[in-house]
Amino acid sequence: MHYHKPHTFEDALKIAANARGVTRFLAGGTDVLVQLRAGIVTPDDLIDLKLIPGVHDIARTADGGWTIGIAVSGAELGRHAALVAEWPGVVEGMNLVGSTQVQGRATLAGNLCNGSPAADSVPGLVAAGATVSVIGPNGTRKLAVEDIPASPGRTHLQAGEIVTAIHLPPRGAQGGDAYLRFIPRTEMDIAVVGCAISLTLDGDKIATARVALGAVAPKVLLVADAAAALIGTTLDDKALAALQAAATAAAQPITDRRGTVEFRKDVTAVLAARTARIAYARAKGAVK
Ligand SMILES: Cc1cc2nc3c(=O)[nH]c(=O)nc-3n(C[C@H](O)[C@H](O)[C@H](O)COP(=O)(O)OP(=O)(O)OC[C@H]3O[C@@H](n4cnc5c(N)ncnc54)[C@H](O)[C@@H]3O)c2cc1C
Numbered sequence: 001m002h003y004h005k006p007h008t009f010e011d012a013l014k015i016a017a018n019a020r021g022v023t024r025f026l027a028g029g030t031d032v033l034v035q036l037r038a039g040i041v042t043p044d045d046l047i048d049l050k051l052i053p054g055v056h057d058i059a060r061t062a063d064g065g066w067t068i069g070i071a072v073s074g075a076e077l078g079r080h081a082a083l084v085a086e087w088p089g090v091v092e093g094m095n096l097v098g099s100t101q102v103q104g105r106a107t108l109a110g111n112l113c114n115g116s117p118a119a120d121s122v123p124g125l126v127a128a129g130a131t132v133s134v135i136g137p138n139g140t141r142k143l144a145v146e147d148i149p150a151s152p153g154r155t156h157l158q159a160g161e162i163v164t165a166i167h168l169p170p171r172g173a174q175g176g177d178a179y180l181r182f183i184p185r186t187e188m189d190i191a192v193v194g195c196a197i198s199l200t201l202d203g204d205k206i207a208t209a210r211v212a213l214g215a216v217a218p219k220v221l222l223v224a225d226a227a228a229a230l231i232g233t234t235l236d237d238k239a240l241a242a243l244q245a246a247a248t249a250a251a252q253p254i255t256d257r258r259g260t261v262e263f264r265k266d267v268t269a270v271l272a273a274r275t276a277r278i279a280y281a282r283a284k285g286a287v288k
Contacts, residue, residue, distance in 0.1 A: 004047045009135050009164050012047050016160040017137055019045040025162060026050070027071055028105035030098065031114045049162070058083060064170035070109035070163055074121075078103070087168055088282060089177030089196055093124035096181060099188055109163045112145065115153045115219075116190075122149065122220045123196035123212035124179040129169050136161035146212070149219035174201040176282030180275045181214070182267045184258060191215040192259045195247070195271040197230075197279040204234045206280070211243070211272070216251035216264055223250040226272065235280045243276055244269035 002019075006012040016023055021044030024032050035041040049055060055071035058080050066083060074094045077083065084091050097106045097120050111121045112132070125145040132148065134141050137160050145166075148155050157163070177198035183189035194214030200207050211226035225246035233239035253264035 001043060002045045004045060005051050006047065006049070007051055007053070009049075009052060009162055012049060012052070012162055013135055013137070013160065015045065015047050016162070019047075021045065023047065023160070025113070027107040027110040027113075028073060028102075029110075030102050030106040031110055054165075061167070064172075066168040068108060068166040068168070070165060071107055074098075074103040074106050075100075077108070083168075086171040086175075087124075087128060087177060089179045089198060089279065090121070090124040090128050090130070090168065093179040093194075093196060094121040096120045096179075108166050112148055112166075113155055113157065113163060115149055115151070115155045117149065117152055117217060117219050118191045118194065118215035119149075119220070120179070120181060120191060120194060120214070123194050123214040124177065124198075125166070125168075126212035126220055126222050127177055127179075127196035127198040127210045129198070129210060131167045132163045133165045133167070134161050135164050140164075142167075146220065146222045151218045172200060174207075174283050175199070176201075176279045176284070178275045178278035178282060180271045180278070182271060190258075193251075193253075193264055193267040193271055195268065195275045197272075197275045199230060199276075199279050199283055201280075201283045206230045206233055206235065206239075211247065211276075213247060213251060213268060213272075216253040216268055218252075221250055223247055226250065230276060235276060240273045240276065243272050247272040 004015045023045045024043040026048040050071045055069040057069045059067045078095045111119045130145045179196040181191035181194040196212045199209040209227040209230040211223045213221045229242035229246045251268045
């Protein structure tokens with residue numbers, strides 16, 4: 001196996017382009033190294049992206065949003081007070097990943113590019129309207145986060161493409177987001193259902209909303225009907241019931257040893273309502 005430590009994304013790209021066998025990029029390594037040790041994937045070329053300048057930075061953008069480097073760990077995100085204040089749902093999704101040890105390494109980029117439908121940080125990013133910058137053999141492009149996951153373990157990134165940064169839009173006034181997941185244990189488990197909601201208010205009324213579901217389909221879902229059920233309402237019981245119906249209808253879960261289709265659909269409805277209440281309260285400044 002060849003281990004590479006490029007100092008620019010362009011060099012990383014060249015290494016990937018010249019690689020002939022199995023290639024993996026290394027951000028935190030909490031998926032790659034586990035897969036390697038378990039013999040699931042043995043890369044011929046392992047391209048470590050952590051030495052590239054800027055990949056550990058969290059920076060405010062000119063429009064009031066954020067750019068997050070691809071090697072920023074969950075722990076670093078959680079310690080960034082301004083980011084937590086504006087996007088608590090994005091941060092709490094990432095902070096649910098693994099344990100204290102895993103938090104020291106695991107990244108948003110790795111969570112996204114690993115392609116798990118149950119990835120805890122992805123629904124929050126999708127609900128936030130986050131985008132990623134990508135560099136690849138055909139140049140650079142920007143993609144919405146919801147356009148990256150394809151199916152379990154697969155993404156729509158082309159061979160050799162590298163995510164170079166993650167971007168969050170400006171939060172704006174009266175905005176709030178939240179992420180909740182259900183796991184059978186209290187810690188260190190994969191989401192049976194995950195739900196993220198981001199919304200903005202105009203007075204007491206919901207002006208904009210985005211609803212994302214994890215672990216109930218082959219990829220994280222952005223559910224437009226669920227958002228539509230919230231917009232124009234004050235999150236009254238009727239709106240919550242419509243949200244639950246839309247979220248449940250969109251969910252296409254499977255039955256496995258961690259839950260049946262019926263159970264996952266029930267949990268989807270429960271989490272959607274709870275998540276919406278938290279996001280709404282945060283938008284009103286009532287809770288952090
Ligand atoms: C004990 C344990 C518990 C865990 N618990 C959870 C959990 O609760 N929830 C959860 O969602 N996950 C969990 N995970 C999985 C893992 O920690 C997360 O998916 C993590 O966010 C991966 O990030 P990373 O930086 O470590 O990725 P890496 O392992 O470095 O990379 C993951 C994949 O992304 C690709 N990649 C990385 N960076 C880029 C890039 N910039 N551009 C293109 N491709 C890239 C790699 O090639 C690889 O295929 C757990 C893992 C462990 C070991």
